[in-house]
Amino acid sequence: MDKNISFKLRYWRQNGPKDKGHFDEREMKDIPGDTSFLEMLDILNEELVSEGKEPFVFDHDCREGICGMCSLYINGTPHGKTERGATTCQLYMRKFKDGDTITVEPWRSAGFPVIKDCMVDRTAFDKIIQAGGYVTARTGQPQDANAILIPKQDADEAMDCASCIGCGACVAACKNGSAMLFVSSKVSQLALLPQGRPEAARRAKAMVAKMDELGFGNCTNTRACEAVCPKCESIANIARLNREFIAAKLND
Amino acid sequence: MWLCNSSIGRKVVMSVTGLALILFLTFHGSMNLVALFSKEGYNMICEFLGANWYAVAATLALAGLAVLHILYAFWLTLQNYRARGKDRYAVTDTPKKVEWASQNMLALGVVIVLGLALHLFNFWYNMMFAELIHQPMMGGIHAADGYGYIAQTFSNPVYVVLYVIWLLALWFHLTHGFWSAIQTLGWNGKVWFNRWHIISVVYSTVLVLMFLVVVAKFALCGAC
Ligand code: HEM
Numbered sequence: 001m002d003k004n005i006s007f008k009l010r011y012w013r014q015n016g017p018k019d020k021g022h023f024d025e026r027e028m029k030d031i032p033g034d035t036s037f038l039e040m041l042d043i044l045n046e047e048l049v050s051e052g053k054e055p056f057v058f059d060h061d062c063r064e065g066i067c068g069m070c071s072l073y074i075n076g077t078p079h080g081k082t083e084r085g086a087t088t089c090q091l092y093m094r095k096f097k098d099g100d101t102i103t104v105e106p107w108r109s110a111g112f113p114v115i116k117d118c119m120v121d122r123t124a125f126d127k128i129i130q131a132g133g134y135v136t137a138r139t140g141q142p143q144d145a146n147a148i149l150i151p152k153q154d155a156d157e158a159m160d161c162a163s164c165i166g167c168g169a170c171v172a173a174c175k176n177g178s179a180m181l182f183v184s185s186k187v188s189q190l191a192l193l194p195q196g197r198p199e200a201a202r203r204a205k206a207m208v209a210k211m212d213e214l215g216f217g218n219c220t221n222t223r224a225c226e227a228v229c230p231k232c233e234s235i236a237n238i239a240r241l242n243r244e245f246i247a248a249k250l251n252d
Numbered sequence: 253m254w255l256c257n258s259s260i261g262r263k264v265v266m267s268v269t270g271l272a273l274i275l276f277l278t279f280h281g282s283m284n285l286v287a288l289f290s291k292e293g294y295n296m297i298c299e300f301l302g303a304n305w306y307a308v309a310a311t312l313a314l315a316g317l318a319v320l321h322i323l324y325a326f327w328l329t330l331q332n333y334r335a336r337g338k339d340r341y342a343v344t345d346t347p348k349k350v351e352w353a354s355q356n357m358l359a360l361g362v363v364i365v366l367g368l369a370l371h372l373f374n375f376w377y378n379m380m381f382a383e384l385i386h387q388p389m390m391g392g393i394h395a396a397d398g399y400g401y402i403a404q405t406f407s408n409p410v411y412v413v414l415y416v417i418w419l420l421a422l423w424f425h426l427t428h429g430f431w432s433a434i435q436t437l438g439w440n441g442k443v444w445f446n447r448w449h450i451i452s453v454v455y456s457t458v459l460v461l462m463f464l465v466v467v468a469k470f471a472l473c474g475a476c
């Protein structure tokens with residue numbers, strides 16, 4: 001059993017995208033170390049509700065690190081200081097010390113307007129996927145595994161790229177509000193496989209055009225994104241997207 | 253045109269102009285080294301690169317590259333500032349592997365522009381420009397006597413300090429800029445990342461040292 005801790009929680013409240021927003025504070029008492037960060041916020045909300053106050057709004061769904069909905073900026077790091085490879089829902093209170101001040105903010109980026117408190121609107125990512133992040137051919141029944149030969153290395157690499165859960169931590173961490181790590185992972189997962197090649201050029205152009213149109217910034221290779229990505233996506237993906245995109249434009 | 257209206261295209265312009273400027277600095281630095289060994293040799297180069305049509309044409313092309321790089325730098329930085337949104341984080345904890353230079357490229361660039369202005373005033377104005385307007389003695393020393401201008405400039409400790417600051421800013425700019433430019437062009441991956449990173453640091457260091465030794469030599473023992 002991890003021991004219990006008490007700490008000061010500062011959490012961001014904002015009534016919609018136009019509101020100025022402010023921090024609320026609360027002393028959290030005797031929280032067990034094996035409480036997850038989101039469970040700790042559930043405790044906060046139970047307290048708020050029992051006092052007749054409005055609960056604190058934050059995004060979450062699977063709570064097992066695979067859906068990409070949880071999205072809190074904790075003490076200056078997207079998803080908090082988890083082991084890399086984990087999301088906010090996989091962060092446990094034993095990572096904090098008794099007497100800490102814990103500051104919780106939403107992803108702050110023009111591409112992700114605040115809906116309420118720490119819940120932001122990430123529809124922009126859906127729009128980027130809709131612009132070309134798929135294969136248009138109907139694939140029918142699963143093929144025989146040996147019908148199309150793919151080197152194991154390529155299959156692994158494509159799978160690593162596909163493990164991006166679209167959480168947006170990369171945008172949240174980036175001083176340029178750039179979505180390049182997300183877009184490059186989604187372009188790479190298909191560009192690396194023969195099934196994705198026929199439409200690779202069109203896909204890279206369409207997804208980058210949508211990303212630019214939605215107002216995400218220009219990547220300056222600071223690497224803040226890969227340092228915080230819960231799925232350990234690498235900026236090698238960004239180099240691959242640059243290659244795909246430049247080649248596509250030169251072939252126009 | 254994709255070089256203006258797509259984010260990767262704009263980055264390609266930054267990258268290609270940046271790499272061209274690095275190539276220019278490499279030539280410039282190598283020529284400066286001649287001043288360490290031979291006054292005659294150095295002044296021969298100065299004469300060769302005086303107000304001849306090819307030197308003037310190359311200077312114009314170079315100025316064009318620099319202007320493009322600087323205009324795009326401000327444009328990109330402004331767009332990025334907007335993309336970041338109005339609301340800033342109350343607490344930030346920058347990850348360790350984020351290079352300081354990578355987040356301050358514009359500020360470093362502005363220091364480089366200021367140093368460049370001083371440099372053009374110290375040298376280009378008195379040398380190529382003086383010849384172009386047919387006033388070779390405008391700066392008190394003959395316009396083709398580059399060696400004389402180096403000795404004169406670095407006998408002044410204020411200039412020495414300013415040039416060292418300038419070169420330091422350039423070093424920071426290039427340790428990030430070099431590999432970043434390669435990454436932008438897509439010539440990078442999990443294996444090459446570390447290689448390019450080391451090449452960037454080594455190349456930038458050698459490049460900046462080439463300029464620094466000339467400053468140091470003339471600051472410490474003048475034209476001896
Ligand atoms: C001798 C002078 C210079 C050299 C050799 C140089 C070189 C470079 C290189 C190679 C890059 C990387 C490009 C990339 O990431 O794709 C770069 C980026 C940059 N430079 Fe320069 N630069 C110089 C002067 C300047 C000046 C005068 C400014 C601004 C006033 C400036 C502002 C920037 C900015 C803001 C970036 C980052 C842009 C981005 O990554 O999107 N640079 N520079």
Ligand code: SF4
Pocket residue numbers: 163164165166167168169170171181182185228229230231232233
């Ligand atoms: S690249 Fe990483 S940080 Fe960005 S959306 Fe995908 S999983 Fe999240």
Ligand code: FES
Pocket residue numbers: 059060061062063064065066067068069070087088089090
């Ligand atoms: S809630 Fe699904 S990843 Fe955290």
